[in-house]
Amino acid sequence: MTARIDFGRKTVQVRSRLTGFTGLLGLRTVVVCVALLVVALLVAVLALGTGDAPIPTDRVLRAIFIGDQRFDRLVVWEWRFPRVLLALVLGAALGVSGAILQSVTRNPLGSPDIVGFGTGAYTGALIVMLVFGGGEFQTAAGALVGGLASAVAIQMLALRHDVSGFRLILVGIGISAMLASVNAWLILRADLLSAMGAAAWGMGSLSGLTWAQVTPAIVLLTALSLTMIPLASRLRMLELGDDLASSFGIQVRRTRLLLIFLSVALTAVATAVTGPIAFIALAAPQLGRRLARTPSTALLPAAAMGALLLVTSDWLAQRLFAPTTLPVGVVTVSIGGLYLAYVLVAEARRS
Template sequence: MTGIDFGRSVMVVRSRGVSARVGVRTLVVCAVLLGAALVVAVLSLGTGDYAIAPDRVLRALFVGDQRFDRLVVWQWRLPRVILALALGAALGVSGAILQSVTRNPLGSPDIVGFNTGAYTGALIVILTFGGGQPQTAAGALIGGLGAALAIQSLAFRHSVTGLRLIIVGIGVSAMLASVNAWLILRADLPAAMSAAAWGAGSLNGLSWPQVGPALVILGGLTLVLIPAAGRLRVLELGDDLARAFGIRVGRARLQLIVLSVALTAVATAITGPIAFVALAAPQLGRRLARTPSTALAPAAAMGALLLVTCDWVAQRAFAPTALPVGVVTVSIGGLYLAYLLVAEARRS
């Protein structure tokens, strides 16, 4: 039996004995954000040395009567746009998970150090073992998990607040950043230049061979995340209340942190570390949707919009030179981080 009930501001979906409550405003906000992301995606598909008008982009996507337009859109530009949308959504969800676990808006993979740990693992594979894309992805995942375990063991030893995790994460991130610099300095010049450019976070040069594996892995992580997402809101209420609801807090927190690291590692393995998106997307999505806690769907939609927009700006800001998207996200993210720090200081 399947049904949908509309309340004043909440929609309840029931199917085969399972029900879910979804805010109507949340659905509207997600739809608007995704629509805006698709508009920017169409503009990005038409941007470049060979400019294509939006109507021709749509014809190339769905009709295909212009062979050269179809070649440019489908083979040269569409993989980059798809990965910008998918990886932006993954980073947004990763940040939302960590901010819910730590109950702190500064809880982000790039602030806490998961990004840096994933970068360390990927660098070791690239510079020491000369690994390809699958090996780099595995190295990024192992590095991110190692950083997460180290940070959690130091920060949650005495059931302290999420603020300590932020502070410990910044310290661990600084240590790992020095390790990354040492790895690059001891490498030969071509490998060091390639690793340093990759470390800026870039969608340049991505093609269809990276799209399939990324979507498959992200799809698998999403299937694992769906049943675990219900614990996020309970964990935000505090450890005592979570235990009262029958949740094994330590196990649930570790599982969610692993999922956050895995989502970050996928993005890092493909593009290099991209800052700001995981930090800002959850809070921006939450404020637009006006949800009482950090919601995953608005965070994913906002993350997709932020990354595809920043990548479009990176392509056009100094055209014909295309900047790494990480340069744009860091420039904007610095201002946002300063705002968050001031807001947290006033709240305290």
């Protein structure tokens, strides 16, 4: 991948030989993304060094890059690094997922967790856990299937002539409410131990993650990201309207359905690993857009902001009430509730 900066036009030309993709990025967008990633990495290093066995920053870096101290290497690399790495990667995935859906629906509230994709993934996981007694990988597969199944159901109900953004959100909220009642029924009918485990998983947590979860998640997310690269330009065209997009030779209906599938798949992978984590997909695209001052929802700022939000939320979940550790979903819901109130007030003032 190569990049060329044009300071006169304040743009950066990016060219990938692997995918054949060529595009222009605003210089401010690049600066904002780099700044967000730097802050996210600083928080990650801080998270790697804090805990029941605190480790100074210089020893954390030595444990990662040199590994000459066995104890530091064990704590940092084996115990904490998978959790922090997945927080960064899955946060970026949720940010991109939300950006895609908000662009397709042309609505800042078009988030996978609000529309119901995350709830469907939770339903699939609950069925595997509580009905079939599946293990860890079976539960992850159930979450993937549940998320995709809910997406298919929502699109079939919303798709009379074409996918309408507002209709998709309304149908998704209705399906999400129905699935939430199904989830509650599944938990209530289960035995106490299984119900407690399912309820804890449903709050979303990065605790207990190991390298066994890292490799499959990164492989799946890398494949989805490579699929997304050639569709990024089409996503911007869809935001300009179906008629204009069609005039440029874009198959609007097919492209929109493919983008929604990618959004669902990104959310389902994250849910399969950690359980449903709310509001990252809702807040990250809009916060990234405001910082980068892009005319539309941009994928790269959404990914960088998502990584920063999730790794910071997870660090706060570990340290706010230490030694008691909160599920990261509790922190993201608290932050997301404030953000949702802000969005509703801002939209009311505009109208």
